[in-house]
Amino acid sequence: MSPINFEPIAKLHPEYRTLLADLAMWLAKRAMGFKRERMPTIDPRDLAKAWPNVDRMDLSLLLHLLVQAGAFRTVYKVITPSGVMADGEFDDPRQIPEKLPDRFNEYFDTSEADVVPILKPVER
Amino acid sequence: MNAQDWANARTIIAGAYAKIEAGGGKVRIKQAVFNELTEAGYPDLAEMLMSYSAMEGAVSVSDKPIINIINSQVGNLNLGSQIGNINTSLSVVSQQGASGKDFAEAVKAVTEAVLGAAELNDAQKKEAVQSLEFISQEAATPPEQRKTGVLRTVVESIPKVLSAAASAVAIWAKYGSHIRLFFGF
Numbered sequence: 048m049s050p051i052n053f054e055p056i057a058k059l060h061p062e063y064r065t066l067l068a069d070l071a072m073w074l075a076k077r078a079m080g081f082k083r084e085r086m087p088t089i090d091p092r093d094l095a096k097a098w099p100n101v102d103r104m105d106l107s108l109l110l111h112l113l114v115q116a117g118a119f120r121t122v123y124k125v126i127t128p129s130g131v132m133a134d135g136e137f138d139d140p141r142q143i144p145e146k147l148p149d150r151f152n153e154y155f156d157t158s159e160a161d162v163v164p165i166l167k168p169v170e171r
Numbered sequence: 172m173n174a175q176d177w178a179n180a181r182t183i184i185a186g187a188y189a190k191i192e193a194g195g196g197k198v199r200i201k202q203a204v205f206n207e208l209t210e211a212g213y214p215d216l217a218e219m220l221m222s223y224s225a226m227e228g229a230v231s232v233s234d235k236p237i238i239n240i241i242n243s244q245v246g247n248l249n250l251g252s253q254i255g256n257i258n259t260s261l262s263v264v265s266q267q268g269a270s271g272k273d274f275a276e277a278v279k280a281v282t283e284a285v286l287g288a289a290e291l292n293d294a295q296k297k298e299a300v301q302s303l304e305f306i307s308q309e310a311a312t313p314p315e316q317r318k319t320g321v322l323r324t325v326v327e328s329i330p331k332v333l334s335a336a337a338s339a340v341a342i343w344a345k346y347g348s349h350i351r352l353f354f355g356f
Contacts, residue, residue: 091222092229103226107219163225
């Protein structure tokens with residue numbers, strides 16, 4: 048895994064230095080679970096569960112800073128009725144179509160589904 | 172973003188999130204609120220709103236922190252990330268039927284016993300919590316990918332670490348079998 052250098056972000060936003068350090072460790076731990084070394088994606092729901100005592104507004108800003116710094120990009124994925132992510136990913140939630148196939152290739156109505164942003168590392 | 176900007180941004184995001192909640196929180200309403208913020212010249216806030224909304228939705232009542240740390244129990248020990256990892260893993264495992272629920276309940280009971288055991292010193296508490304973190308993470312991993320040999324050794328080491336604390340030993344005697352049973356040994 049080529050670690051992302053959070054220092055430039057921490058210099059611009061020193062109030063988030065500790066949180067950035069914690070995030071770097073969290074990412075490193077998650078990366079160890081992969082067979083191939085690579086930076087893992089970030090699902091904000093996992094962060095919220097891992098850090099239940101951290102203000103979620105602050106976490107939202109932190110994730111935004113990562114995107115703004117060019118380290119990650121955001122894609123949007125839809126949760127199927129059975130609770131897993133559908134395969135398609137969208138750069139903008141407004142691009143989500145009315146119907147999408149689930150894992151069994153059966154189409155479901157996305158209006159009753161949920162959408163989550165996923166942060167993907169930007170390959171350099 | 173300075174402090175004032177951030178304070179304003181929080182207010183805007185909170186207001187937009189309230190609209191999402193009132194509308195049922197599904198895709199269509201999120202798309203509409205996202206669009207509203209973007210067209211009002213706040214694309215950054217629209218993006219933050221989506222993360223915030225996902226995080227708020229993720230922490231339902233059943234997913235609230237399973238293990239609560241009381242400051243006095245851990246003294247100067249910083250076990251926040253380990254406890255966070257245990258909670259995350261237990262949230263996953265507790266969805267895996269009755270044995271998963273029993274396992275989650277057992278790890279929760281043992282972890283809380285460790286944190287509350289006055290007879291254990293900081294190093295012993297840290298070692299025990301790290302072991303519980305490891306077995307929780309392994310439990311959340313598909314069986315075929317588990318490091319079974321290491322896992323068995325770590326599980327067997329826990330009662331030895333706890334032996335200095337009668338209360339924790341009693342909790343292990345009650346719950347340890349659930350942990351072993353879950354892993355099949």
